[in-house]
Amino acid sequence: xxxxxKGISRREFLKxxxxxxxxxxxxxxxLGTVAVAxxxxxxxxxxxxxxSGGGRHSLFKVNGIDHWVEIEPYWSLNFVIREKLGLTFTKxxxxxxxxxxxxxxxxxxxxYSCMMLAQDAIDKxxxxxxxxxxxxTNLDGIAKSFxxxxxxxxxxxxxxxxxxxxxxxxxxxSPNLDQVREELAGHLCICSGIIEICQTVVKIGQGG
Amino acid sequence: MAQTFITHNDxxxxxxxxxxxxxxxxxxxxxxxxxxxxxVTGNWPFAQDVFAGQKLFTGVxxxxxxxxxxxxxxxxxxxxMPGVKAVVTYRxxxxxAMPRPTTGETSAEIIYQGMCVAAVAxxxxxxxxxxxxxxxxxxxxxxxxxxxxxALEPGAPLAVNxxxxxxxxxxxxxxxxxxxxxxxxxxxxxxxxxxVIIDNVIDNEKWFGTSWASYxxxxxxEPRSATVxxxxxxxxxxxxxxxxxxxxxxxxxxxxxxxxxxxxxSKGCGGAYGDRxxxxxxxxxxxLLSKKARMPVNCTFTRHVNATGGATHQGHQKSVIKLxxxxxxxxxxxxxxxxxxxxxxHLQLTYKTDYIRxxxxxxxxxVPRTGPFRTVTGMHSCFCSDQIFDxxxxxxxxxxxxxxxxxxxxPDRLDQATNRMNGSNALRxxxxxxxxxxxWKNKWAQHKAAGGVGKARLPDGRLWxxxxxxxxxxxxxxxxxxxxxxxxxxxxSAHLNIGTGAASSGxxxxxAVVAAEALGTTIDRVNVTVGEAVLAGSGGxxxxxxxxxxxxxxxxxxxKKALGRMMANAATTLKTTTDQLVSENGRIFMKSxxxxxxxxxxAVGSLAIIESGNGAILGMNLKRDYLxxxxxxxNTVRSSVADMCEIAVDEETGEIEILRWDMVDDVxxxxxxxxxxxxxxxxMVMKIGVALTGxxxxxxxxxxxxxxxNFIDQKNPTPLDVPVDRITAVAYESNNAASVYGGIxxxxxxxxxxxxxHNAFYNATGKRLTNSVLYPARVLAALxxx
Ligand code: FES
Ligand code: FES
Numbered sequence: 001x002x003x004x005x006k007g008i009s010r011r012e013f014l015k016x017x018x019x020x021x022x023x024x025x026x027x028x029x030x031l032g033t034v035a036v037a038x039x040x041x042x043x044x045x046x047x048x049x050x051x052s053g054g055g056r057h058s059l060f061k062v063n064g065i066d067h068w069v070e071i072e073p074y075w076s077l078n079f080v081i082r083e084k085l086g087l088t089f090t091k092x093x094x095x096x097x098x099x100x101x102x103x104x105x106x107x108x109x110x111x112y113s114c115m116m117l118a119q120d121a122i123d124k125x126x127x128x129x130x131x132x133x134x135x136x137t138n139l140d141g142i143a144k145s146f147x148x149x150x151x152x153x154x155x156x157x158x159x160x161x162x163x164x165x166x167x168x169x170x171x172x173x174s175p176n177l178d179q180v181r182e183e184l185a186g187h188l189c190i191c192s193g194i195i196e197i198c199q200t201v202v203k204i205g206q207g208g
Numbered sequence: 209m210a211q212t213f214i215t216h217n218d219x220x221x222x223x224x225x226x227x228x229x230x231x232x233x234x235x236x237x238x239x240x241x242x243x244x245x246x247x248v249t250g251n252w253p254f255a256q257d258v259f260a261g262q263k264l265f266t267g268v269x270x271x272x273x274x275x276x277x278x279x280x281x282x283x284x285x286x287x288x289m290p291g292v293k294a295v296v297t298y299r300x301x302x303x304x305a306m307p308r309p310t311t312g313e314t315s316a317e318i319i320y321q322g323m324c325v326a327a328v329a330x331x332x333x334x335x336x337x338x339x340x341x342x343x344x345x346x347x348x349x350x351x352x353x354x355x356x357x358x359a360l361e362p363g364a365p366l367a368v369n370x371x372x373x374x375x376x377x378x379x380x381x382x383x384x385x386x387x388x389x390x391x392x393x394x395x396x397x398x399x400x401x402x403x404v405i406i407d408n409v410i411d412n413e414k415w416f417g418t419s420w421a422s423y424x425x426x427x428x429x430e431p432r433s434a435t436v437x438x439x440x441x442x443x444x445x446x447x448x449x450x451x452x453x454x455x456x457x458x459x460x461x462x463x464x465x466x467x468x469x470x471x472x473x474s475k476g477c478g479g480a481y482g483d484r485x486x487x488x489x490x491x492x493x494x495x496l497l498s499k500k501a502r503m504p505v506n507c508t509f510t511r512h513v514n515a516t517g518g519a520t521h522q523g524h525q526k527s528v529i530k531l532x533x534x535x536x537x538x539x540x541x542x543x544x545x546x547x548x549x550x551x552x553x554h555l556q557l558t559y560k561t562d563y564i565r566x567x568x569x570x571x572x573x574x575v576p577r578t579g580p581f582r583t584v585t586g587m588h589s590c591f592c593s594d595q596i597f598d599x600x601x602x603x604x605x606x607x608x609x610x611x612x613x614x615x616x617x618x619p620d621r622l623d624q625a626t627n628r629m630n631g632s633n634a635l636r637x638x639x640x641x642x643x644x645x646x647x648w649k650n651k652w653a654q655h656k657a658a659g660g661v662g663k664a665r666l667p668d669g670r671l672w673x674x675x676x677x678x679x680x681x682x683x684x685x686x687x688x689x690x691x692x693x694x695x696x697x698x699x700x701s702a703h704l705n706i707g708t709g710a711a712s713s714g715x716x717x718x719x720a721v722v723a724a725e726a727l728g729t730t731i732d733r734v735n736v737t738v739g740e741a742v743l744a745g746s747g748g749x750x751x752x753x754x755x756x757x758x759x760x761x762x763x764x765x766x767x768k769k770a771l772g773r774m775m776a777n778a779a780t781t782l783k784t785t786t787d788q789l790v791s792e793n794g795r796i797f798m799k800s801x802x803x804x805x806x807x808x809x810x811a812v813g814s815l816a817i818i819e820s821g822n823g824a825i826l827g828m829n830l831k832r833d834y835l836x837x838x839x840x841x842x843n844t845v846r847s848s849v850a851d852m853c854e855i856a857v858d859e860e861t862g863e864i865e866i867l868r869w870d871m872v873d874d875v876x877x878x879x880x881x882x883x884x885x886x887x888x889x890x891x892m893v894m895k896i897g898v899a900l901t902g903x904x905x906x907x908x909x910x911x912x913x914x915x916x917x918n919f920i921d922q923k924n925p926t927p928l929d930v931p932v933d934r935i936t937a938v939a940y941e942s943n944n945a946a947s948v949y950g951g952i953x954x955x956x957x958x959x960x961x962x963x964x965x966h967n968a969f970y971n972a973t974g975k976r977l978t979n980s981v982l983y984p985a986r987v988l989a990a991l992x993x994x
Contacts, residue, residue, distance in 0.1 A: 136251055154480075155713060
């Protein structure tokens with residue numbers, strides 16, 4: 001194989017993806033149009049500088065730690081978090097803004113990390129699910145409540161729900177059931193722990 | 209939603225082996241920490257999570273046509289793209305989701321859109337996908353058919369070249385097989401004795417006894433994924449699997465390896481629900497790419513490939529049923545014809561009649577392959593058969609509750625397909641219990657008083673309806689061999705290794721609970737490793753709601769063997785015989801004097817104890833000593849479930865609102881309460897997805913392409929779709945099953961009865977919707993609005 005580097009464009013990265021607005025995953029066609037339209041403003045056919053080709057190092061502030069990472073302009077934040085920082089609590093379920101499994105907090109806002117270019121997250125405070133469970137032998141807070149209330153089954157979606165719960169509780173420390181359903185509507189749990197998850201988040205807000 | 213269990217001891221069927229007061233079973237409040245902590249946090253290693261930063265990624269080129277023959281594949285452009293390290297084509301990877309060339313041939317037939325044609329390994333997934341897109345494939349495109357009814361029409365395109373027909377029909381059973389001494393001679397004669405018949409011919413105008421169940425993708429949250437690494441001549445695979453032994457066999461055959469040189473680790477299946485049972489071509493693709501590239505490779509199918517060719521699907525089913533009943537509700541005869549891309553079950557288990565004929569037509573169409581879903585195909589079978597019984601109640605002017613009680617199979621009945629005894633009254637019991645929770649009798653009277661079918665309205669003007677449904681579920685499958693290894697360490701703690709994949713977090717705890725109970729120790733002294741077939745020989749199929757039953761049986765047997773050896777050591781130390789000893793709380797003590805004891809650590813002695821047990825599904829609800837069941841035999845266990853639902857129908861928008869949905873499910877004995885409740889609640893949500901939110905795969909009739917291969921257009925419920933506080937799911941402990949400690953699993957029955965919404969819809973509107981998903985547009989069409 002040749003080592004010639006051409007890369008792929010930001011436009012290609014986003015071409016068949018739909019975008020998240022607020023919490024709810026809705027209306028892929030309309031939102032997909034938004035995603036492509038936004039790319040038209042940045043018609044960037046990148047000649048990328050690869051990681052092994054002496055590219056740039058960028059600062060990613062994740063869970064309070066500074067990481068300098070050499071990135072490609074078309075990489076998603078999800079890819080950088082998982083593959084370059086090794087923070088694999090954040091999952092990748094659809095890579096197209098539909099499931100919420102990849103959720104991280106950027107500036108305290110829940111973001112689908114598969115839908116955000118890594119270069120757009122440079123220098124911004126990022127939190128991943130790892131921050132909820134610094135000690136796996138002794139869980140507390142949101143992770144302990146999810147565990148004790150059996151608000152998970154296969155566990156593939158759970159980190160996404162939990163980190164979004166952190167953002168929700170910061171905004172509204174004691175949400176009622178309908179507020180929880182509304183705010184976490186951008187997440188799927190096919191197993192499905194939705195009943196337990198919603199009840200657990202209400203309970204946490206009530207101090208339980 | 210309250211967590212309650214209804215316990216009911218059947219006098220006729222309790223297995224006396226397990227009637228001792230239980231110390232651990234049912235008493236463990238939470239999932240056991242050492243695995244639950246890892247799963248809940250995200251630390252649990254799924255296939256994509258291993259070798260972060262050290263692996264290559266895969267892009268897949270899949271066929272856009274529903275029926276074609278590959279003429280040529282040109283990978284040269286892909287090979288020269290940046291970051292590309294290896295390329296393979298279908299000729300090297302003869303996997304099930306890839307076209308299979310006949311030996312020596314270079315062309316192969318595509319039989320559905322989404323079959324993988326070639327794959328690329330590259331340094332990041334974006335490059336890999338771009339390179340896969342650059343592979344040039346030339347096809348001969350053939351006529352195709354993606355509609356089951358059209359496939360049966362004369363002159364329809366053949367779904368597979370060289371075949372003579374798209375379908376084959378057989379009579380599965382026709383009972384009674386010989387004319388009985390008294391009464392009608394056969395189904396046709398019995399049908400003539402009916403006072404009321406619902407038939408697809410004679411009731412054509414009103415409702416024609418036909419139901420169409422939709423096709424859908426498994427939509428697993430974790431996409432199909434495998435990460436592989438070659439170490440010398442040995443292959444290590446990390447991938448979700450519901451049948452690890454089968455995966456190892458397939459990989460080793462295709463790679464020309466000894467099975468003992470394939471190490472397969474399956475920690476989680478990411479909500480597979482049947483999808484990880486078949487062969488796992490993602491591992492084959494990754495293995496070949498990895499061999500060429502000499503690096504670890506991950507192959508993860510994109511969501512679209514996952515929803516089309518890469519994964520399995522629940523197939524279409526269509527039923528055409530003729531049902532005859534006497535005026536008092538007794539069933540005179542059932543004549544059922546099933547059409548499908550996957551087979552039906554259940555009908556003969558639920559209803560009481562001696563006269564039943566069951567004909568099945570399998571139909572091949574150009575849609576992605578089907579595989580078992582949660583309940584195998586039972587949700588659709590239940591949907592396809594139940595509406596006609598519900599309708600019969602109305603035709604007879606009976607309350608559907610009373611009619612269901614009348615026609616439910618009784619404990620003394622033989623299963624019409626297998627001639628095995630049913631042995632349980634749980635079907636009626638579940639209906640009775642859910643009827644109490646729902647307050648059916650009062651609601652039925654209120655509904656009638658408000659005008660009845662098609663007329664009763666809520667104060668806000670919407671149509672109001674209630675519905676009921678029940679079903680028998682047969683759990684088990686043809687492969688229940690599961691090896692469970694136990695090692696009781698020198699400190700007396702126990703570690704079990706199960707070779708099957710884990711579908712949910714409750715599996716570990718349920719097995720740990722059973723082992724702790726059998727050993728006479730506490731739950732914190734038991735650890736369970738799941739999904740490392742490196743150690744445990746065979747895991748069998750994780751399917752058919754058999755995880756708890758079968759794994760727990762292996763754990764039980766292994767623990768009892770280990771305890772036997774510990775008891776013998778303890779008897780020597782305490783200078784007594786083993787029958788004078790009892791094991792509890794990690795100690796073995798004299799029955800007559802509990803102050804005389806040895807700890808489990810002391811009883812183990814100086815060498816760790818290693819034993820194995822073989823999983824078994826004991827089968828049926830018959831009273832029998834557990835040792836008299838033969839391990840390794842195919843077997844099944846029955847359980848029952850009943851649902852009731854109350855809905856509002858908006859005639860302007862076609863929207864259906866769930867006002868209330870209650871379910872009672874027979875789980876045998878509750879081994880781990882929170883795990884059971886989570887399974888029950890999960891089933892309720894899944895039913896909402898199937899009946900209401902649009903979990904249905906749509907095909908373009910012009911191209912055969914999947915139109916909605918994603919999570920949004922083929923939609924699973926989000927929290928906004930789930931009326932969390934209006935759902936009640938209750939476990940019913942029938943305690944009548946010959947299974948380990950009476951636990952018969954709880955994964956399948958909670959999803960069976962989505963048709964209860966359709967029954968409520970009839971009650972509300974007077975219309976039958978014969979498609980499984982109640983989209984607003986379908987509702988409006990049924991109401992004559994559009
Ligand atoms: S992986 Fe990002 S939303 Fe699904
Ligand atoms: S726990 Fe499996 S998808 Fe949510």
